[in-house]
Amino acid sequence: MDYNAAITGWGWYSPAQVLSNHDLEKLVDTNDAWIQSRTGIRERRIAGPNETTSTMGTIAARQALEEAELSARDLDLIICATTTPDHLIPATACLIQRNLGANHAAAFDLNTACSGFLYALATGTQFIQAGGARRILIVAGETLSRFMNWEDRSTCILFGDGAAAVVLEPTAQTAGVLSTVLGSRGDVEHMLSIEAGGSARPASAETLAEKAHCVRMKGNEIFKLAVRSMAQSAQEALAKAGLVTSDLRAVIPHQANHRILTATQDALGVSDQQMFVNIDRYGNTGASSIPIALGEFLQGNAIDVGDHLLFVAFGGGLTWGATVLRWADIPAVKMERWETMRKEKLALTG
Template sequence: MRKSTIVGTGSYAPEKVLTNEDIAKMVDTSDEWIQTRTGVKERRVISKDEATSDIATKAAIRALESARINPSELNLIIVATATPDFFFPSTACIVQHNIGAKNAAAFDLEAACSGFLYSLAIGNSFISAGLYNNILIIGAETFYNFLDWEDRTTCVLFGDGAGAAVLRPTTAENCVIGTYLGADGSGKDNIKLPAGGSRLPASQETVNQKLHYVKMRGKETFKIAVRAMGDAVLTVLEQSKISPDEIDWLIPHQANIRIIRAVANRVSLPMEKVIVNIDRYGNTSAASIPIALDEAVRDERIKEGDIIAMVAFGAGMTWAASVIRW
């Protein structure tokens, strides 16, 4: 079986910064509450003329530049997003057109915050199977328009952004070592955007009831996230025959600093080995891991040969983990 490796990364976050103080002018909250309970100080939000495909395209172009790959060489584009431009066409097709990747198949993948690691597992499998050589995987989200800016329990958490990576086959040891995916649909109501789909089509009533915005059971989600993310890292490490003390970097989904600390604790990793940027971006869902990965690669925290574990958790419920030797 062929192995795959990440040969380039890129990310993009919209320019507009929304601080906790800005949100405290909109709902009954405070910078102190948000920082203590979530770790978020500020997040980026899209402008009126930006959609998910726009920021995904910018991240994709940066990843292709760093991989030194021409868009026409791409065989497949996967965009992981829970906030696509449209139900259809897929955001991946729009990105394919924007970057001129004429020879690539393209599809969206919806696994909420776990979407990037689901995409990594799928891309890795296509390469292992010998079907494709150059795969672009993107996590991109614009939650701004799907949040109820009068609901302090959700609007303080999320942010917008995009991150991308290019996968290629390799014969070297620096490769994707293991991937692990999981889901439990019995938790489907814990995080949800209730209306607009076939279950509850858009109507005046759904708009009046604000059912086109994210609804979340925070406490339940928190508990399940800590358990599922801890289990997922330990499972992928065991499957990959890597012990926790071999990990150089853990890149967890950036949902809440308290969840991140609990997961690090479960894997017995000091926080110095955990990549955290939730303070600057909030929870960017499928984009959070590729943004954190790209930043750590570009500022050279991640070095060749490092063992990187990544773990995510999201609506569905879904979870995913992977181990890479960089």
């Protein structure tokens, strides 16, 4: 039997501490009007001293499991998309697995920067379609504030912290992930990087002095590529799904910069009502930005079975991607799950 992969649960977490544009005026030579007009950002959330990607991801994961009515013990895979893991080893996904008590789950991290959620969704979908896993938790989390150069006004104004999670499960319905398009260009990796702390440039007094452990970016070069690749991958994903933009209930894009979103919207020809934007309150939260936006969208808007969503992202690497999703009949997916779990239990007990 062929299965599709449907989202059955979702959750997100934003740290309590707000850093406004006016707060940033005290740190670097910038001002609220410049930041708002060039980026659309008013404020962003910053992780507290005891918060990390795994602690925020765990909170989001618990919400997603609750929404899906699933116990952590029933998960068989956890994928964490992050560029800002708690450590190089262990994987942040393993820390989340421990925190949740997901004792039967494999766990790994995936790093494609701001496209991370879409790469994780694509990976989870492949596991489901190949039969390698049935109940998958995808977490996307970033603690980008720990990798900012708070003296560099061209980067520190853009980013924020947060985490979000979805549960992905098989369904026989013609729903869930309909199409995915992914891409990369390693030849322009210099446009967005954290140079030091890896095997090429291990931590040293020199790397610390150079602030080479912080995000570096060629903002205006990225801008043009971001618009081009988001628009193109979105169009390809729509064509693969056999849909056009007017079929979309909503476009939930990676929230990088309001001007990038407007340019992408114009290139795709989608309406303001279709485009979901929350960058003003969160800034760019890396891999977590799409699932945080999805969570907010679902909180504030009714969605019907059969509605189509488009996710589209662009990030360091460079990487990009687009996914078209048809909203599944979630109670029916849960019925399918309980039937499968009943059979699994029977097989175990004989």
